[in-house]
Amino acid sequence: MIEKQHGIVWFTICRPTRRNAIDYAVMDELEQALQLVECDDEAKVLVITGEGEEAFCAGGDLQVFHQLTTKEEAHAMLWKMGNILYRLLTLPKPTVALINGKAIGGGCELATACDFRFARAGARLGFVQANLAITTGWGGAAMLFEKMAYDKALDLLLHAQTITAEEAERIGFVHRIFADSLRERCEKQLRCYTNKPTAVLRAYKEAAVGRWKTEEFRQRFFAEIERCAYLWESEEHDRAVQSFLAKRNK
Structure with missing residues (x-):
């Protein structure tokens, strides 16, 4: 779902019965939100969140x-x-992941792509892909190594367990924690951005993202997709997913 209010475009993943997991429809809707933010000068900040309180994105x-x-x-x-x-x-505008609940696997990759990560107190986050015998496959590792200290990023990926929002804040993955009223607190936090001219926001973001528009970074980013695709068809991945689905369906 896409909403625009007070200079903020809110993109909400509305699949609570699937813990706001991403399917092809969600991908298409997210592309629409990105297009809106890119083209509309009144859209100053993009916030991505999930419906409900259980999950940001599984x-x-x-x-x-x-x-x-x-x-x-x-x-x-x-x-x-x-x-x-x-x-x-x-994206040439500021972006925020408002982590309203669990962020698992690709949900953490989605959050990593954003400039800022605000989280509900006690929410759990984890790059758990290694437990399914694959790596991050949407560029998450390449982005994480850019945005966090090397040792902390590598530990998150290899440990492959969930941590609390508070621990994620301590190691630099999460930037703000809100106890309640997440949307209101987030909007209040962003007012200092939305009251600035759009041209200023674009200028700073263009300065920031230039290092990720290089051919060297693009090669690292998309090589990650190649590696994950190779691991995807392995027997280890198939067994791990079958085991995960069996446990979840009990």
Whole structure:
């Protein structure tokens, strides 16, 4: 769902029964939100969040994407979302992930692509892809190594467990924690941005994202997609997903 209010474009993933997991429809809607923010001078900040209080985003919807069995099929999906997150990463306006609940796997990649991450107190976050015998596949690792200290970023990826928003703030992944009234607190936090001229916001963002528009970074970003696609068709990944789905459906 896309809303615009007081200079903020709110993009809400509205799949609470699937823990706001990403499918192809969500990808298409996110592209629409990015297009709006890019083209509308009255849209000064993009905020991405999830519906409800349980989940920000549970990553890719395994019930949908587990049907992709070959590296070619997986690559097409990974490339589509990877391109969207690269576009989000280099968007010429400020972006915020408002983490209202669990952010798991690709949900953390989505949050990493944003400039700022605000989280509900006690929310849990985790790059858990390694537990499914794959890597981040939407550019998440490339972005994380750019935005965090090397050792902390690598530990998050290899540990592959969830941590609290408070711990994520301590290591520099989360920037603000709100106990309640997330949307209101977020809007209040962003007023100092939305009262600035759009041209100023664009100028600072263009200065910031120039380092991610280089050919060297693009190669690293999209090489990650190739590696994940290769691992996707492995027997280890298939067994791990089957085991995960069986436990969740008990």
